[in-house]
Amino acid sequence: MADENISDLIEKYLKEILENNETVKIRRSEIAGLFDVVPSQINYVINTRFTIQNGYIVESKRGGGGYIRIEKVHLLDDIDILNTLIDAIGNRLTKRDSETIVTTLYNNDLIDRREASIILAAVDKNAIDLSDNELTDILRANIMVSILNRLKYDR
Structure with a gap:
């Protein structure tokens, strides 16, 4: 685990959630708080690791009730x-x-x-x-x- 960077850990955490659910709906700020990073770090992980090329569809809604929905597609x-x-x-x-x-x-x-x-x-x-x-x-x-x-x- 010493070789893993924070982006790897966030990716691993989200993929573990997706193992049990086809879709995960998260709040950027909550995940950022969990890993003690800025919300833009969560955006980076989502934008680079959860792409359609990698088999994911991502929907994002900004604002007070904002969320990010990640869906593993088959x-x-x-x-x-x-x-x-x-x-x-x-x-x-x-x-x-x-x-x-x-x-x-x-x-x-x-x-x-x-x-x-x-x-x-x-x-x-x-x-x-x-x-x-x-x-x-x-x-x-x-x-x-x-x-x-x-x-x-x-x-």
């Missing part, structure tokens, strides 16, 4: 989630984000280990290096969107 159960994932990719996709998406697909049993390896090879910089990082990220996004669309319609 990609197999909902094509809308694949559509949301496609929308989240946008026009560019980094290698790191593509790896996160593949991990999420694998963890949700949408693809097996071999398919994950093939997808990662297809979006690897060595395979699609255009000597221009922006063009490489655009091509990577196009490949990943094509794969996700195939997963949606080919069952």
Whole structure:
């Protein structure tokens, strides 16, 4: 535990809650108080660790009655989630984000280990290096969107 930073601890705490519940509704200030951090630290953890690419949908409402709702989604159960994932990719996709998406697909049993390896090879910089990082990220996004669309319609 000495190697874990506060963000890791907050993430672990929220994921433990999500193990027993499909959805968790929290107040930023309460969690910040629990870990003795500023509320922006909670925002950081939510924005970086609980993304659609990681298999979560987050809804946030600010103000006096504000809350954050985190829902663990099961990609197999909902094509809308694949559509949301496609929308989240946008026009560019980094290698790191593509790896996160593949991990999420694998963890949700949408693809097996071999398919994950093939997808990662297809979006690897060595395979699609255009000597221009922006063009490489655009091509990577196009490949990943094509794969996700195939997963949606080919069952």
